[in-house]
Amino acid sequence: MTTSDPTVAQRSYRFDERDGMIPVDPESLAARVAAARPHDFASYRQTGIELMLLGRYESALDHLDRALELVDTQSRRITVWINLGDVHRYRGDAATATVLFRRAVDAARATAPEVLSFAVQHLGKALAEQGDLDAARDLLREALHLRVGEGDPELIESTRVALETLDELPIPLPPAVAALLGDTPTFSGDHEGMSGDVIFVNGSYWIKRGPRAVAEHERLTWLRGYGIRLPEIAVFEADVLVLADAAAASLAAAGDSAEVGQSVGRALGALLRRLHEIPIAECPFDGRLDITLAQARRHVLEGLVDPDDFDDDHHGLTPEQVLRRLHDDRPDESDLVVAHGDFTPPNVLEGDILLDVGGLGVADRYRDIALAERDLREDFGDDAVRAFFAAYGLDAPDQRRMDYYRLLDELF
Template structure:
């Protein structure tokens, strides 16, 4: 499966129902590993509960959100816990709708401009010198080598955007020769379209799903954000996103960081 909004009814886990306390619960997202996000809306507030099955920890995201909230528009963590059935994180709702909401799918030009400007705001605002999290090519290449040794990388799953290499070993050799850093920033870590929120005015409203946030070359985010425009809006929108960010295309860095994404993340 791929990450998407559920199309069929979902029975929330017991802990999510308990957190809701009788308020309506709606499943809004399901990831590839079985994690779910639920929206709880009452007269007083909107909350989201992110739930993960055992073995898929939310602690890294909790830590990053609490740190990043000092500088960027991200969800405020209200609660975090775990039991034998899984782990959960409760956050306060933010204004706006996901960039893959039906409204923005119908207005891709508006959506990609919001994604590009939102990434620029994140990269300009969050201080690199104070960031305790590392998402560099060096760290992620080590992860990729560990995954390859465990046999958990399947080259058959790679999309056509990636460079054609003969083997996983050859791909790892490519990763070992990282391009010079263009500009180090605090990256989102998963800059796919669903993780940008857009306000009713069509402007960037916030970022969600920051479990990978950390310092890296800004192209680590831009390579994935542009690639994701094809998945969600069709071909032809990469340039508009880069224009909104305020940068010219860089094919070498884009190719490198897309390959790193598929091997390490």
């Protein structure tokens, strides 16, 4: 049913000391994957799992997404959600993994009790890695109770081991990060913006972890030579990025008077113009539609899009309808710039300090313009939008492109 099912690559992996799967014979496994020609649910799923064992996470997600499209029972759908959660967990994206595991648990409780023990155990291990040991212990005890009732000695033993090693599962910080933060760091998720992938530490640092942190570090390092003010990198090791607090508020918190709104609009427009003037030939990162639409499709297939969060004029649409419209109405990309990817007032601090550059790459300029215009109009009004366009130097905005890239953002 899951990666613990003996019919799925059971002889291809073993568990390491952190309860992670590693291949027993990587060379033979790689040869089998290279020869694979998946054509149905089972073969796409098995190849996806084997690609995960080899650490080829993007390809693993592609194959498991295809398996998800081919499912014919709720039980199979749940097991693929668990497999997808494992891939995200192993690549360091704990937040997405937890979403998928929670969904698997909820669905199994409602409609597929035969896979509930798998779903509960995977969620328990994921929460243990994130340090939520009380919740993890409750889930693993539930999994053990279920498995004792099912009577499979191998599964019972795996859950017992997970419970016995529970205190060892929280993922430690890399040495350089731990040295910077000290023996008893104080973590806080209570901060402006409340982003789920950034934590305030010791009142002085912001810490991010996983593939998004790696992407942001790469872009911060590259962008620093182009005259854009950026947060200072305190330390980066493995997949952990620590940024020094800039001691400045975001432009989203500047106030709501008309005069303040125009000031925010001018600041955003001037900064975006400078960013968009960087030569695209020098940018190694790609954010064009071939890339972003593939990412959007993955988000839709894996159920990671919440239509309740859509803008008012998109309410009533399903994520699938939005994706279809994006493909049907896709514009040409003849006006490329170095785009931020999420250029909004919360991502610019006072003093023109640019934040959250993990999505930066070559893309149509309207990918940034559309989001800036939307947030400025909603939060500060029409005068702020006019000030933004004047500072940016755009006399006649292309409404069709603004509408398209605002629709694209619904899937991110």
